[in-house]
Amino acid sequence: MSSENELLIENTYKNFGNVSAVKNFNLKVEDNEFVTLLGPSGCGKTTLLRIIAGFEIPDSGDVLLNGKSIVNIPPYKRPLNMVFQRYALFPHMTVYENIAFSQFLKKKPKEEIKNKVKKMLELVQLEGFEKRKPDQLSGGQCQRVALVRALINEPKVLLLDEPLGALDLKIRKDMQIEIKNIQERLKMTFIYVTHDQEEAMVMSDRIVLMRNGEIIQIGKPKEIYNYPNSIFSAKFIGENNILDGEVLEIKNDHLVIDINGLNILTNKTSNVKIRDKVFLAIRPEKIKRIYTIENKSFDNHIVGKIEKIVFFGSTIKYYVSISEEIFLVIEEKVAEENNKHVKGNNIGDEVNLRFSKEDVDIFLK
Amino acid sequence: MNKIVNRRFKISFLDIINIFVIIFLMLPIMVIILYSFSSTSTTVFPLEGFTMKWYKEVLENRLFISALKNSVYVGILVSLISIIIGTLASFALTRYRFKFKNIISTTVLFPMTIPAIILGISLLSFFSYLEIPLSLLTVIISHALFCIPFVILIMNSQLIGFDVSVEEAAMDLGANAIQAFRYVIFPIIRPSLVGVMMITFALSFDEFLITFFVIGRQNTLPIIIWGMLRRGVSPTINVISTLVLVISMTLILIVNRYAKIKTFM
Numbered sequence: 001m002s003s004e005n006e007l008l009i010e011n012t013y014k015n016f017g018n019v020s021a022v023k024n025f026n027l028k029v030e031d032n033e034f035v036t037l038l039g040p041s042g043c044g045k046t047t048l049l050r051i052i053a054g055f056e057i058p059d060s061g062d063v064l065l066n067g068k069s070i071v072n073i074p075p076y077k078r079p080l081n082m083v084f085q086r087y088a089l090f091p092h093m094t095v096y097e098n099i100a101f102s103q104f105l106k107k108k109p110k111e112e113i114k115n116k117v118k119k120m121l122e123l124v125q126l127e128g129f130e131k132r133k134p135d136q137l138s139g140g141q142c143q144r145v146a147l148v149r150a151l152i153n154e155p156k157v158l159l160l161d162e163p164l165g166a167l168d169l170k171i172r173k174d175m176q177i178e179i180k181n182i183q184e185r186l187k188m189t190f191i192y193v194t195h196d197q198e199e200a201m202v203m204s205d206r207i208v209l210m211r212n213g214e215i216i217q218i219g220k221p222k223e224i225y226n227y228p229n230s231i232f233s234a235k236f237i238g239e240n241n242i243l244d245g246e247v248l249e250i251k252n253d254h255l256v257i258d259i260n261g262l263n264i265l266t267n268k269t270s271n272v273k274i275r276d277k278v279f280l281a282i283r284p285e286k287i288k289r290i291y292t293i294e295n296k297s298f299d300n301h302i303v304g305k306i307e308k309i310v311f312f313g314s315t316i317k318y319y320v321s322i323s324e325e326i327f328l329v330i331e332e333k334v335a336e337e338n339n340k341h342v343k344g345n346n347i348g349d350e351v352n353l354r355f356s357k358e359d360v361d362i363f364l365k
Numbered sequence: 366m367n368k369i370v371n372r373r374f375k376i377s378f379l380d381i382i383n384i385f386v387i388i389f390l391m392l393p394i395m396v397i398i399l400y401s402f403s404s405t406s407t408t409v410f411p412l413e414g415f416t417m418k419w420y421k422e423v424l425e426n427r428l429f430i431s432a433l434k435n436s437v438y439v440g441i442l443v444s445l446i447s448i449i450i451g452t453l454a455s456f457a458l459t460r461y462r463f464k465f466k467n468i469i470s471t472t473v474l475f476p477m478t479i480p481a482i483i484l485g486i487s488l489l490s491f492f493s494y495l496e497i498p499l500s501l502l503t504v505i506i507s508h509a510l511f512c513i514p515f516v517i518l519i520m521n522s523q524l525i526g527f528d529v530s531v532e533e534a535a536m537d538l539g540a541n542a543i544q545a546f547r548y549v550i551f552p553i554i555r556p557s558l559v560g561v562m563m564i565t566f567a568l569s570f571d572e573f574l575i576t577f578f579v580i581g582r583q584n585t586l587p588i589i590i591w592g593m594l595r596r597g598v599s600p601t602i603n604v605i606s607t608l609v610l611v612i613s614m615t616l617i618l619i620v621n622r623y624a625k626i627k628t629f630m
Contacts, residue, residue, distance in 0.1 A: 055533055076536045088534040092552045101548070102538035146534075153538060 005031040005066065005156045005189050007052070012061030014047055014213075021047040023213040025061065029157070029191060034183050036192045036200040039210035040236070045193045047213075049159050052191065053082045065156060081150035082159040086166055087142040089134040095121075095145050096130035102153040120148035123182065140171040147179070157189045164199065176202050197237050201225070209233055231363040234281035240361075241287075241328050243280040247272050254299070254357050260325050265299040266360040277365040284317065284331035286359035289351050298354035304328065306349050320351060328353065394610065401603035419600040429589060429605065436570055436586040439501055443508040443569040444562045450509070451516025452558070458517070459524040477514040484511065485578030492579060499581035507579045508569040515568065516561050523557040563620040567613055 007029040014022040021044040029035050037045035050056040052063055054075030063071050070078055081102075089098050097104075099120055103113045121127050124144035134142055143163055150158055160179070164172045180203045183190045194200055200207050201221040209217045209224060209232075217229045221237075228234035235242060245259040254265045255272065257280060264280060272278065288298070304320035307327070311334075318330040330353065404414035423429050457463075458470045476484065488507045489499075497503060531553070535545040573587040580588055586609060593602050 053537060076539050076541050082537045084530045084534055086530060088528060088530040090531060090549055105539040105544060
């Protein structure tokens with residue numbers, strides 16, 4: 001069943017000299033979907049976006065829009081539009097001319113262009129800015145203009161290449177929500193590139209996590225966060241305590257992992273043998289500091305010493321040393337932190353840490 | 366600028382030095398302008414009277430008028446040819462990757478570094494070897510040869526700073542290569558192109574050494590001036606020099622007013 005505006009990327013490869021930027025890439029993007037290509041810089045996400053836009057030609061593979069190959073169509077004929085990293089507004093044109101450019105090239109009647117531009121400016125709350133030049137706009141305003149300049153063309157798929165990378169944090173957070181709202185309102189397919197995992201989590205329907213030109217994991221933000229399929233996913237998405245250990249025992253319902261003498265219980269996984277080297281990943285918010293030992297639901301009990309406390313507003317982080325080599329980060333809601341039962345709220349205090357074996361992700365080395 | 370205005374006016378040692386340097390540079394030029402109005406035919410001090418007769422004489426001189434025409438004609442053609450070739454070369458050198466790019470990007474600047482007299486001699490033997498008769502055409506070719514490196518240098522600095530994604534954005538929004546150039550690239554680089562045009566025109570307009578080797582029967586202005594000088598300094602030369610100066614200054618003013626070249630070498 002092929003829905004409308006379905007974008008398909010098949011077995012795509014792209015090399016630059018000896019460096020392979022995109023390797024055996026397969027992805028299907030559904031209509032109205034917000035998909036984020038996420039990965040560290042140099043992972044090939046921008047190259048892939050440029051292949052979709054037509055600025056790079058893949059060495060092999062195919063890009064299909066509604067079942068038709070578009071790899072041989074030049075960028076100016078593709079029914080896709082792109083928002084560039086550094087806005088790429090035309091410096092000699094006014095805001096109006098920038099937005100109207102694609103419609104002007106399509107030889108639309110002047111009256112129609114005027115109405116469309118007006119609607120677009122309303123969409124991003126920039127009414128009254130028509131006559132300004134890009135150098136008279138702030139970064140956030142520039143990005144809004146760049147966004148509607150692409151949207152006015154009614155692209156089948158909108159490609160966004162780290163559009164918020166140049167903005168400061170506050171404006172970036174606002175723009176994330178704004179872009180997401182626009183996407184939902186216009187019911188358009190967005191493919192978004194970023195290296196900021198938080199941004200990806202906030203905006204995406206699905207995240208495509210990439211490394212070295214390959215897909216590591218595809219899934220909804222929640223899925224990737226809760227069930228990372230690799231140590232790379234676990235490290236890249238969200239914060240994680242990564243521990244380096246060895247399988248000590250395999251019991252009926254759990255494993256015992258030895259981390260430099262510290263034993264941690266984890267869920268059983270089928271693919272490990274005794275003495276296998278493994279990584280453990282535990283989310284900071286899954287580790288609890290609970291005083292009452294009666295609570296049996298936690299399988300792991302560790303004692304540590306608070307080394308550092310960092311206040312983040314709604315949350316607070318404790319940096320706890322378990323031994324010379326082992327450190328854990330614990331994150332708590334500030335409301336929890338006021339819990340009177342908790343012993344040890346100062347640097348140097350001893351704390352009891354609890355977490356269940358389900359909350360430990362285990363990855364073979 | 367505001368800062369300077371707000372500062373209290375004070376003459377420092379450096380200012381005095383500056384004033385002397387400016388006087389030193391400007392004095393010979395002022396002398397020429399001054400004596401172009403002198404009523405005596407010899408350059409004597411102090412000036413004996415004011416007259417415009419030398420101007421009249423120059424402007425009625427057919428030799429001078431035809432030389433001026435020739436110089437303008439050569440200047441315009443040189444400027445057009447070197448802009449087209451130089452800008453295209455600069456696009457190639459800044460945008461594309463190809464074999465021997467480094468070697469090529471330095472060799473294209475050679476004509477600028479070779480002494481004019483050597484360039485003149487080699488061009489002369491080149492033309493006679495190919496049996497091309499010396500004429501204004503050979504002058505144009507020769508001038509374009511040393512003007513192109515200037516164009517490449519200036520356009521390189523413009524195009525290196527040119528954000529390619531702006532061009533890509535144009536193509537993404539539906540502009541083919543020609544439309545992207547017409548509506549986006551050209552308007553952005555236009556100030557540089559105007560500047561380069563003026564500069565190449567000025568370079569060609571007062572070029573003497575190379576021209577001297579490759580000129581045919583028709584003369585350009587610098588050649589006429591040189592010919593006249595051999596027969597002694599006449600006030601008409603002062604007039605011609607003043608006129609050349611005025612033309613060059615006007616060009617520079619136009620460039621400064623409209624072109625705003627930010628990075629010139």
